[in-house]
Amino acid sequence: MPKPENVLCPSPAGLYCEPGDFYVDPVRPVARAVITHGHSDHARSGHGTVLATEETLAIMAERYGENFAQKTEVLRYGETVSRSGVDVTLVPAGHILGSAQAVVRAKGFTVVVSGDYKRRKDATCAAFEPVPCDVFVTEATFGIPVFCFPEDGDEIARLTKSLAQFPERTHMVGAYSLGKAQRVIMLLRAAGYDRTIHVHGSVEGLNALYERFGVKLGAIEPATVDKSKKKDFAGAVVIAPPSAIDDKWSRRFNDPLPAFASGWMRVRARARQRQVELPLVISDHADWNELTTTIKEVAPGEVWITHGGEDALLRWSELNGIKARALSLVGYDDDEGEGQVASRGEAAG
């Protein structure tokens, strides 16, 4: 009697499909990999063949250089590639540009590896599409009921109001360079903010990449200045990775007001710990409501939880009569900022 585990099963290198001999988002170099999206904990360099969307491959090339894998294969959203009796389809996940769910069909089972995903509208990427399946492999970064995120527009309105109230202060918005930074820019634009937005060096290349794929970010300038022009940044928005905001880098600006766009900002202690003055609850991950409504909507026979707050989601599944298990995969940190802090290695210098 075949089981879904015969199609896809957890292994130290990541989720492995034995009949097709490939991994999804492997955390160490493998011969064949399917990559859901470009965040570095999911998309690593050094694989043999990488199958992903065109956008994801472009992101990997931008971050690791053109030779990040021996061979690449583009798969468009909705297209299927077959491999030793295994069908792989990539379906939009709504997480960041190019992000996809990997739909794996074999032995009569459909297993969906969602990667990271969210359900709310995002001008920088295609919206999540639910796929009915036998097993839904879900993230659970914010898999605890306290994480119910407010409307993005309300959060951006807090930023624009603060800009009006504190026109002399440089508003430093901490945002992960890939995805969050561009999303915040697009949300500001949607709110009618048309001034030049300044960005940290690590965001520039990715911005150009987003532009290439048709995401129009408006007027952007690098946030580099010689000291004499410090005042020019009064009342400006500067977007930078969270680590740069905590660091010496932010000293070049005028009386910086530290903001941080992340789902973690929903909990006050997290914001306080980072000395954030303007916490913006904007996430590229599904919140508790999105996770639970997605599971109900996809209506899988089983839910597998890859990483994050599995305890609460397991309990919820139990209460709702849904079979669930935690995979406890290692190697995925989160891209909402916290993981970055741990890997900053600042103590060394």
Next chain:
Amino acid sequence: MRAFASLLDRLAFTPQRNGKLVLMRDYMRDTPDPERGWTLAALTGGLAFDAAKPAFIRKAVESRMDAQLFALSYDYVGDLAETVALVWPRKPGANREPELSEVVDALSSATRAQVQKLLEGWLDALDADGRWALLKLLTGGLRVGVSARLAKQALAEMGGVAVSDIEEVWHGQHAPYEDLFAWLERRSDKPSAESPGRFRPVMLAQAIDEEKDFANYDAADYAAEWKWDGIRVQAVSERGEKRLYSRTGDDIGKSFPDVLDFLNFEGVIDGELLILREGHVESFGDLQQRLNRKAADAKLIAKYPAGIRAYDLLLDGEEDLRTLPFRERRARLEVFVRQAASPRIDLSPLQPFESWEELARLRAHPPEGDAALAEGLMLKRWDSIYEAGRPKGPWFKWKRDPHLIDAVLMYAQRGHGKRSGYYSDYTFGVWREDANGDRALTPVGKAYFGFTDEELKRIDKFVRDNTVDRFGPVRVVKASKDFGLVFEVAFEGLQRSTRHKSGVAMRFPRINRLRWDKPAREADELSTLEKMLD
């Protein structure tokens, strides 16, 4: 409720005073009556509920969600009100959001049983920030780092008036303060300050500049008295109204019912609130036992009896003395205190002197007894009228030289605003012997000013180069017998403290000098500090 909630939210995360002022000023300007008035009451401590006990809130939420999911959530967040605010399940079709004024009105007439239903209905209608604000308000602790004084300062900025004008009329005004806002928006005249029992804005002293001022002023023009180490108060007893105010106009009478009982006169005294035992002053540490309490029980009062040492007389019967010169007010005060003959009110004696040199000797070597506990001296021009604020010239304070110790930097934390990229808040320690007889550093205080911008840059580099560990935002800095940065720390006084591991707490500590040259092993010992205890 939405505007109130978002104001509280921003205030809670805004550390700088100026930032808080802008937030409150703009809120007061943009929010209609009566909402802003109730907010003002909440910020100034005039709106206190204890309608919702934690156990009830917990029960309410557990009736709406799985207890295990709630427990996981509470465990993660750690604060009950915040957890409930975040996890309270959405209820489609709930009533519209209540305004703060509706909450206040409903609670003022609700019975205990009704409160529970009301609260649940409000929680259903509000968003997470609104629920948080509501629960904080109802459980009696906003904790957004705003003093009543700061809220009044914001009002003053909103209306373009002096904060002393606000303080003067404040006690005749009541929530939701519509008359006050009408005046601040130029829609009506200044409200009358004539209500009995009101606060009179106090006169404050400038710190003397020893280098310049003594040459410019004649000793014969000034009276001198001790600057007692308590808190400055204004004791009012006027047509049956008895009040005790702090120097910023906060009514602190509830903490000192014993003092209120002894205001057996008709007038207004300016003086120092002190713990007075048989006519003798006790340390500020003793007074602290009685500050910031909502009430005082008989036991506490008996252990720490409070009294007033009188400096000045502002109102004698119905006569306002503030426009008289100090010399005349002082003569009237002496008579007034004698006639009142209260066991809890005595007179701050004047210290006769002929020259500044003589006064300097007195300051450096105060006589045994009460004067040894004084903070320094006050100088008052004999001809000075009682003028609100801090005018330059008529009154000076001449504090004692601070205590100095050498301590070693142990922990550092980043600052805010202009200092947000710098490690500018320092915890320092001194040596003491631990249980094994080894010398170890024990933290004795924190300071975040007293250095120049250039010095800050150097300390920041030192912190970054010598971090050995970190806890959240705090960096542990390398400090041992052979290595460490020594600060010369200045402070005003030292009290015993059970809250600090070292057992001592400093008043007003600041960095006096950086001792890059001094080896860490030569920093002071805890025993040296213990000898400085007040």
